[in-house]
Amino acid sequence: MKLRKYVVTTVALFALLSMSLAACGSNGSNGTAAADGTLVVGADQEPECLDWIATCGGTSWGSWAALVTTLPQAYFSHASSGSSAAYVYEPSPLLAGEATVAPGDKQIITYKLNPAAVWSDGVAITSTDFKYTFDQIMSGNDIYDTTGYANIESVATPDPTTVVVSYKERFAGWKGLFGSGYGIMPSHLLEGKNRNALMKDGYTFSGGPWKLDGGKSGWKKGVSISLVPNENYWGTKATIKKVVFRFITDTSALFQAFKAGEVDFLYPQPQPDWFPAVKGGIDGATIKATADTSSVEALWLNNSKPPFDNESVRKAIAYSLDRDAIVKRLFGPLGVNKAWQSFNPPIVAAYADPAGFSGYTLDLAKVAELMSSQGYAKGSDGYWAKDGTKLSFSLKTTVGNKRRELTAQILQAAFKTAGFEMKIKTQDAGVLFGKTGPSGDFEMTLYAQVATGPEPGNCAIFCSVNIPTEANGGSGNNWTRTNVAGLDELLAKVDIETDTVQRISDSKQADLLTGLSATSIPLDPLPNTLIFRNSIRGPVADNATMGAFWNMNLWTLKG
Structure with a gap:
């Protein structure tokens, strides 16, 4: 399970909703969707770069908007038979059918490629592209995550349409590799060249149903990412003329843009100030949502630097919070009242053990016991201090999110009551996920981990081998160290x-161990929500692992 970062908020009103709403009082705008064949999506996060292998490519919105839409993948993951009860893998149009697993103890997977599959320049997609992608992930510096790929012994290319992947150590989630985490890249264009330089600011190629409009110029930084149909796509071709992902990082402005008809589709970070309008209905709009999310929002603690390199301090922080009360205060009227107690998201809840963190409830006596055991005492200002130095830390999260500001203020007040000084610092998403997290330049952060497949797999974020270091070229997703x-x-x-x-x-035992050490603090699961114009037709639904736009080539626009 590859994970991407997303600063999101949860809205339980939608947790079991799938509905169309039409209400009076709207401005009546039907948006731009059917007017000129252009679909405008409001995106609350801009990627740092479009080199998906590098750490700068780790944002969810980058993946949703440009990775899964432009790069070929071996398998798609989606809800089974239209149900949100279970997620399954199915071969993408790139494959000629299911990959085969060789009998015996050694794991050997053989893929047969669809001979019709071509890149946007008409060159065939071949086994060499699989090998190139694997080599880039395993041989480069600044790699976002090598989970699963590190288990591979070799990628053989006996002929252009046959890929044989041999594993030195078995990997249960092999169908997620060469998938929506990284996609597959064109060796004939990138081999022997600087991949990062050619991709980070946008790229000219595509092996999916969409391509960047004008190549690199399709990403206007600070403004939008624009896609147009890939005319050489061998699968079902897109009929929408153009899709523009417009960056609106201020969450209040995002919803206002939808109401004003400036954008047609939201995959949003819902905010409390939205709720009355949403409950009352939005003229000409459909709202869909699911509680079977792939996300877990948490307080991520840097275990390698003060004050959270001390396990007792981490535990004291956990005992400082009534997490249920925080969630209820934010979303109680909408039905969310309980904290999530695992780093395994709801779509893999069978692998989670809530006992790992459920014992961390508000207990100021326990806070005092733990802090005193480490030589801390409260000063006259009410804050814990040691050797004349006050214990103070900063919470970093993204700028422009009103609900995030409220969450940070609630946390700040709770920590103050417990004797901890917490400062609030906000950053652009690209900076937080592209620089701050990988470099470990934080004490506490607030964001969501988003799984890109229906598999448990927290080794990527908690195994020590995945700590970014100078020795491994800054690769790895264990940002909390x-x-x-x-x-x-x-x-x-x-x-x-x-x-x-x-x-x-094994997964449940790992949950108990992370809880015992209070490595970080899970807060809540994050239901995925879609709000879109009724002029958008087709199989429009959330995909918790690949995002809402994975099958956008099957959508149509109607007046």
């Missing part, structure tokens, strides 16, 4: 174990 004895072994087993019962057991 978590290094807990015994945790690596358990999470590694979750990645390689093919026996479901044992895999669940």
Whole structure:
């Protein structure tokens, strides 16, 4: 399970909703969607770069808007038979059918490629592209995540349409590789060249149903990403003439833009000030949502630097919060009252053990006990201090999110009551996810991890081998620098174990161990919500692992 970062908020009103609303009082605008064949999507996050292998390519909106729409993938993951009850993998149009698994102890996967599959320049997509992508992930510096790929021994290319992947160590989630995490890249254009330089600011090629409008010029930084149909796509061709992902990072302005008809589609970070309008209905709009989300929002603690390099301080922080009360205060009127107690998201809830964190409830006596045991005492200002130095830390999150500002203020007040000084610092999403997180330049952050496949896989964010270091070229997704004895072994087993019962057991043990060490603090699951014009037709629905736009080539616009 590859994970991407997204600063999001939750709205339980939508958790079990799938409805169309029409209400009086709207300005009656039908948006731009059907007027000229252009679909405008309001995006609350701009990517730092479009080199999906690099750490700067780790934002969810970048993946949703440009990765899954322009790069070929071996398998798609989606809800089974239109149900949100379970997610399954199916071969994408790139494959000629299901990959085959060789019998025996050694894991060997053979893919047969669709001979009709071509890049946007008409050159065939071949086995060499798989090998190139693998080599780039495993041999470069500044790699976002090597989970699963590090288990591969070799990628053989016996002929242009046959890929044979041999594993040195089994990997249970192999169908997620060469998928929506990175896609597959064109060796004939990138081999022997600087991939990052050619991709980070946009790229000219496509192996999906869409391509960047004008190549690199399709990304106007600070403004939008624009897509047009890839005329050489061999699958179902897109009929919408153009899709513009317009960046509106201020969440209040985002919703106002939809109401004013300036954008046609939201995949939003819902805000409390939106709720009355949404509950009352939006003229000409459809609202869909699901609670089977792939996201977990948490307070991510840097375990390698003060004050959170101290386990007792981390636990004291956890005991400082009534997480249920925080969630209820924010969303109680809408039905969300309970904190999420695992870093495994709802779509893999069978692998989660809530006991790992459910014991962390508000307990100021426990806070005092833990802090005193570490030599801290409260000063006259009510804050914990040691050797004359006050314990103070900063919470970093993204700028422009009104609900995020409220959440930070609630946390700040709770920590003050417990004796901790917390400062609030906001950054652009690209900076937070492209620089601050990978470099470890934080003490506490607030964002959501978003899984890109229906597999458990927290080794990517908690195994010590995935800590970005100078030695590994800054690669890895363990930004919290978590290094807990015994945790690596358990999470590694979750990645390689093919026996479901044992895999669940290992995952639950890992949950208990992360809770015991209070590596970070989970807050809530994040239901995914769609709000879009009724002029947008087709199989429009959330995909918790690939985002809402993965099948946008099947959508149409009607007047």
